[in-house]
Amino acid sequence: MLQESAIGELRAPVSVPEWIPLPSRKRNNAYSRRLRTIIMELIQKRCESGESQGDLLDMLLVARDEKSGHGMTDEPICDEVIMIFLAGYDTTSLALSWTFFNLIHNPTVEAKLHYELDTVLDRRQPTLEDLRNLPYTEMVFKETSRHQPSAYFQTRYVYSDVKLGDMLVPKGSTVMFSSYATHHRDDLWDEPFVYRPERFADNAEADWHPFKYFPFSHGPHVCIGKRFAMMEGVLVLATIARQATIRLADPNYVVKPVPRITFQMSDFPITVIPRR
Ligand code: HEM
Secondary structure, three states: OOOOOOHHHOOOHOOOOOOOOOOOHHHHHHHHHHHHHHHHHHHHHHHOOOOOOHHHHHHHHHHHOOOOOOOHHHHHHHHHHHHHHHHHHHHHHHHHHHHHHHHHHHHHHHHHHHHHHHHHHHOOOHHHHHHHHHHHHHHHHHHHHHHHHOOOOEEEEOOEEEEEEEEEEEHHHHEEEHHHHHHOOOOOOOOOOOHHHHHHHHHHHHHHOOOOOOOOOOOHHHOOOOHHHHHHHHHHHHHHHEEEEEEEEOOOOOOOOOEEEEEOOOOOOEEEEEEE
């Protein structure tokens, strides 16, 4: 089962034993139980109806272990659904929110983006086929994923002693590594704190070291939604930015980063101004 109190733990300055009923833990556990109840009801309804909707839930219900031939019970299916929901929803919506934040503060980038969208799409909605003709829109989304990576750190459990440079990382440790930190190293990036989508021109990252830019991580646990997230992010950005300019509702309002389990922001009160 997913760690119910994981988010509360991350923000706690010291590690508090599991059995102590912190208010945040109680709250998180109540939310978690509610989410599980909703998803279990969905699973049961789908099984009872016998209908196939060709979606992820269908795939999980028919999945069979290669060796035993057994399917999953409702509990692990519920875990998988929650994982996809949490991994795919918060990350993408944050990437889009930070993109609009960056556009507000970088009018030249915004003007270039609008020019591309107006030229390629004119007054129609973007489709999948348009993606290859929207390189600047993609560069904008990629630069946000560098500057404010939604999943800005990951952890790995160390199963055996490992030497990292001069340092021995002993078996049993948990290592944290951060894309945010790497994406802002001035030995790797020119003016890392400047928002500059042009870094990604002509698919430049194809020549970079794989751990220079890794908003979706790497290795066996690389984001399984990476391609989908890129497609979704660029399409949603194009859809909104084609039709509207986003501005802060109060120009003096200061939006602050709130690094939790994802790279969140404080409130982002906006005004939506129709463009065309
Ligand atoms: C901008 C959007 C997204 C970002 C920045 C992002 C980032 C990441 C990162 C960094 C990891 C690796 C975590 C680790 O190494 O421990 C990850 C894993 C994962 N992502 Fe995403 N993700 C995004 C969107 C999505 C979407 C749309 C889906 C699903 C449709 C998804 C599903 C997953 C899943 C299931 C994992 C776990 C993979 C595993 O542990 O084997 N993500 N994501």
